[in-house]
Every structure is written in structure tokens, then in C-alpha cells.
Amino acid sequence: METASVSLIHALKEVLSEQQVTENQTVRELHGRDESYHRESLPDLVVFPETAQQVSEIVQLANKYEVPVVPFGLGSSLEGHVIPYEQGITIDFSLMNKIFEVRENDFLVRVQPGVTRTQLNKELKKYGLFFSVDPGADATLGGMAATNASGTTSVKYGVMRDQVRDLEVVLADGSIIHTGNLAAKSASGYHLNGLFVGSEGTLGCFTELTLRVYGIPEHVMAARASFPSLNDAVEAVVSILQAGVPIARVELVDEPSMKQVNLFSETNYNESPTLFLEFHGNEAGLKQDVAFTREIVEDHHCLDIQFETDNAARNRLWEARHNLAYAYIHGHPGKKMMVTDVCLPISKLSGAISHAREALNFLGLDGGILGHVGDGNYHVLLMIDMNNPEEVDKAEKLNERIVLYALEHGGTCTGEHGVGVGKQKYQQIEHGQALKVMEKIKLALDPDNLFNPNKVLKTKERA
Numbered sequence: 001m002e003t004a005s006v007s008l009i010h011a012l013k014e015v016l017s018e019q020q021v022t023e024n025q026t027v028r029e030l031h032g033r034d035e036s037y038h039r040e041s042l043p044d045l046v047v048f049p050e051t052a053q054q055v056s057e058i059v060q061l062a063n064k065y066e067v068p069v070v071p072f073g074l075g076s077s078l079e080g081h082v083i084p085y086e087q088g089i090t091i092d093f094s095l096m097n098k099i100f101e102v103r104e105n106d107f108l109v110r111v112q113p114g115v116t117r118t119q120l121n122k123e124l125k126k127y128g129l130f131f132s133v134d135p136g137a138d139a140t141l142g143g144m145a146a147t148n149a150s151g152t153t154s155v156k157y158g159v160m161r162d163q164v165r166d167l168e169v170v171l172a173d174g175s176i177i178h179t180g181n182l183a184a185k186s187a188s189g190y191h192l193n194g195l196f197v198g199s200e201g202t203l204g205c206f207t208e209l210t211l212r213v214y215g216i217p218e219h220v221m222a223a224r225a226s227f228p229s230l231n232d233a234v235e236a237v238v239s240i241l242q243a244g245v246p247i248a249r250v251e252l253v254d255e256p257s258m259k260q261v262n263l264f265s266e267t268n269y270n271e272s273p274t275l276f277l278e279f280h281g282n283e284a285g286l287k288q289d290v291a292f293t294r295e296i297v298e299d300h301h302c303l304d305i306q307f308e309t310d311n312a313a314r315n316r317l318w319e320a321r322h323n324l325a326y327a328y329i330h331g332h333p334g335k336k337m338m339v340t341d342v343c344l345p346i347s348k349l350s351g352a353i354s355h356a357r358e359a360l361n362f363l364g365l366d367g368g369i370l371g372h373v374g375d376g377n378y379h380v381l382l383m384i385d386m387n388n389p390e391e392v393d394k395a396e397k398l399n400e401r402i403v404l405y406a407l408e409h410g411g412t413c414t415g416e417h418g419v420g421v422g423k424q425k426y427q428q429i430e431h432g433q434a435l436k437v438m439e440k441i442k443l444a445l446d447p448d449n450l451f452n453p454n455k456v457l458k459t460k461e462r463a
Contacts, residue, residue: 005044008065012047015057020048020095031072031082031090035137037336037384038080038421043070043090050095052168052176052207059205059450060174062089068453071201073114073143078339079420081147081200086453091205093142099123100208107213108165108182113142113206129213132157135416136322142206147418148198152321155241155374156248156280157214159416161197168208169196172446182210195441200418201452203445217248217280221290222314225277225297225305226270230254230357230369233273234350236300237373241346243296245289249278250374251321254357257328257368257381264327265320270304275373276321278314324370325381332383338395341423342406343377343415352405356380359401363394377415404429419456427457 012021022028023045032042044067049055062069068088075082084090097114104127111120118138120131133144135151143149145167150159157163166180179192196203227233230252237250253261258271275297279289290307297305308314329337344352353369360367360380371378380402384395403413403426413419413426427435439457449459 034075034077036078041085043084044087046090048095055170056174073140076137076139078417079422081420110210150416152249163212166210169204172450221279222308223277225275226272226303230273232300239296248280251276252373254369260327335383338382340380341417344411346376348409
């Protein structure tokens with residue numbers, strides 16, 4: 001930014017207020033990292049727009065002064081997506097947090113990108129509705145769309161891409177487009193929703209989202225089932241899905257992770273491989289689903305299964321699961337968390353998890369295995385001393401072994417966290433010639449490499 005810096009800041013303050021543009025060191029530090037172990041890098045300045053038009057004007061100025069732009073939600077990403085390694089402008093969307101419209105009869109909602117998942121569900125509850133995607137963190141909806149987030153409920157309701165009906169997007173030249181409409185389906189034109197969702201801020205800035213929502217289920221029941229081995233637990237999930245049980249959530253937590261759960265959440269759950277399950281439906285249907293599930297898990301050597309219908313008890317159960325990452329962080333002060341994230345065909349999941357446990361033991365690393373196993377997605381949680389090169393090297397080797405196993409068995413290097421910088425090196429292996437198509441799309445939509453440069457894809461160096 002050198003000589004343009006003062007001029008750029010002056011120009012930005014002409015389209016934004018003084019309070020919406022800052023070079024404050026503390027604010028820049030907050031926008032120079034995410035929840036991952038990736039190294040920090042500070043933006044030159046941070047701006048806080050309130051409207052799509054302001055975003056458009058910011059982008060036009062960034063173009064004029066040839067500085068990169070990085071969109072920022074809450075910084076809860078796990079692969080360095082929002083870390084501005086080439087400095088420039090970070091656009092923080094926290095002031096764009098309005099819920100514009102709830103169309104309850106269409107099961108749609110129109111929101112700004114800074115609205116969080118919890119904020120939306122609090123508003124939707126008044127209408128008997130809820131938003132289904134639950135990645136654990138209270139992320140912004142714009143960030144969730146940018147990374148194609150999923151989470152615990154995706155086995156029943158789908159991932160973020162399945163919920164997006166329309167996006168308002170600011171492109172690299174400052175123009176504003178809409179990628180879809182309000183209709184439940186369309187055969188018109190290219191599928192731009194699918195292109196922009198998961199683009200991780202590399203193709204444009206989201207300024208508005210129209211999302212699909214659902215009716216709150218009449219009855220909800222949760223369960224916790226423990227097993228003698230990880231293989232028994234995974235095979236039970238496969239059988240539940242094969243039987244057609246309409247399970248809403250099914251989460252795997254291994255033995256070391258259950259110990260962390262008990263320590264952090266002050267619970268006394270069995271410290272063995274455990275499935276956390278949830279069922280949505282009407283009372284009669286739930287009784288049948290629960291009875292069938294009990295039979296299935298018993299066939300897979302289930303040690304114990306406990307069902308919870310009380311709302312407080314269900315919340316405690318899922319709170320313990322959602323707080324698992326924080327349980328590991330709390331139990332390993334001074335260390336950074338590395339989280340692997342692969343997804344495989346469900347038939348290959350048991351072998352993949354066994355392979356991950358063998359790799360952990362071989363490398364002598366302590367780690368927990370958990371995942372949204374109903375859709376083939378699992379994670380290994382590792383707490384790493386970043387000042388110990390040997391430990392960091394072992395963690396990176398483990399991640400590579402897990403990723404390569406997934407790719408060799410028809411899976412993907414990231415099921416939900418996204419590529420960012422951490423999974424960039426696997427893109428050629430996974431996509432082959434299709435990667436060249438992605439590079440052409442990036443070049444066509446962002447010819448000057450303005451948006452989040454060198455994330456997802458390696459692109460040309462900025463001048």
C-alpha cells in the first residue's frame with residue numbers, strides 16, 4: 001500500500017464513516033488470525049460496511065489502488081481462510097447483521113452475511129421454524145456459505161449449499177449480482193449458487209443470502225450409545241442408514257475424546273467409543289425409529305444406550321459434544337489445535353477411521369477421533385506444541401496420511417472446513433484437470449486477483 005495508503009484511507013473515509021475504517025493495531029491483530037494453527041498475518045486496515053453499496057465502493061477503491069480484499073465473518077475458520085497473507089483490506093461484515101425478511105409460507109429467510117446462526121434461529125423460533133446447518137461454532141451465515149459449512153444435522157437436512165436459494169454478490173469490478181431466485185428449483189442458466197457457495201471469498205463478497213429453513217419438529221429425541229470399539233460404532237451407523245431410519249444427527253466420539261468430555265463438561269458418560277444421536281418427527285414415528293435403532297445397535301455389540309426426551313437433558317448432551325474442541329484446548333494449555341477434516345463414501349469410513357487410529361499410534365501422537373459419520377465425514381483433533389518442530393512435523397505427516405487415504409478411496413481432502421491455505425497442496429491430486437477449469441473461472445471473475453489471493457488456488461502474484 002506504501003504511497004497509496006494515505007490516499008486510500010482518505011478515499012475510504014469518504015464513502016464510509018470515520019468509525020468504519022481503522023488501522024488500529026489491536027483490531028488488525030484480531031483480523032490476522034482464525035481458529036487454526038496457521039501463522040498470523042495482519043491486514044493493513046479493517047473496514048466495517050453496513051450496505052451492499054458500501055461494499056461495492058470499497059471493492060472499487062481496492063481495484064483503483066491495487067490492494068487485495070479479504071472478507072471476514074467471525075474468524076472461526078480452521079484452514080487460514082481469512083488470514084490476509086498479502087495484507088490489504090479486510091472487510092468485516094459484523095455490522096451487516098440484519099434479518100430482512102422471514103417468508104414463513106415459503107420456508108425462506110433473507111439475511112445479511114453478518115447474521116449468526118444463533119441469531120437467526122432465535123428469530124425463526126417465533127415462526128415455528130429453524131435453520132438446519134449446525135457447524136458447532138456460532139459462525140456467520142456469510143462465512144458458512146463461503147466455506148460450504150455443514151455439521152451435525154447434515155445427514156438429514158444437507159449442507160450449506162443445499163440451503164442457499166439466492167446470493168447477492170459484489171464482484172471484482174464492484175458490480176452487484178444475484179445468483180438465484182426464490183423458486184424451489186430452476187433449469188435456467190448455469191448454477192451460480194453452487195459456484196459461489198464454497199468459494200471462500202475468492203470470487204466475490206456476499207452481501208445478502210436467501211436461505212431455506214424448516215419447521216421445528218413436533219418431537220425431538222436424543223440418544224447416547226456406547227460401544228466396545230470404533231468399528232462397532234461405525235458399522236452401527238451404516239446399518240442405521242441402510243435401514244432407512246430418518247436420523248437427524250449421528251456423531252461419533254472416540255474413547256480419548258469421551259474422557260475429555262467428562263473432564264470439561266463434568267459429565268460421567270461411559271469412556272468408550274460413543275454415538276450421539278438425534279431423531280426428529282412425530283410421536284408415533286419416533287417410537288418406531290427408536291425401537292428399530294435400539295435393535296440395530298444391540299446387533300453391533302452396544303454396551304449401553306440412553307435416550308433423552310427432556311429438553312434440558314438433550315441440550316446438555318449436545319453441548320458436551322459441541323464443546324469437545326474447547327475441552328481439548330482447555331486440557332492442553334499453551335498448545336494449538338490441528339483438526340483434520342476428510343470425507344469418504346460411507347462404505348469406506350470404518351477402514352479410514354481404523355487407519356487414522358493406527359497412524360496416530362504409529363507416530364506417537366495423542367489425539368481424538370470424532371465426526372459427522374452419517375455422511376462419511378470425520379476429524380482427528382490434535383493439540384500441537386508449535387514450538388516443537390518434531391511434534392509439528394509428526395502432525396503434518398498424520399494429516400497427509402489421512403488425506404491421501406481419503407483420496408485413494410474416493411473421498412475428499414475436506415468435508416466441511418474448506419481449503420484455505422491448509423488443504424491447497426492437495427487440490428491437484430483431488431481434482432486433476434478440473435483444477436484448470438477452476439483457475440479459468442477465478443481468472444474470468446477476478447482477473448486482477450483482488451479477492452482473497454492465493455487461497456484455495458495458487459494464483460498469479462500481485463504486482
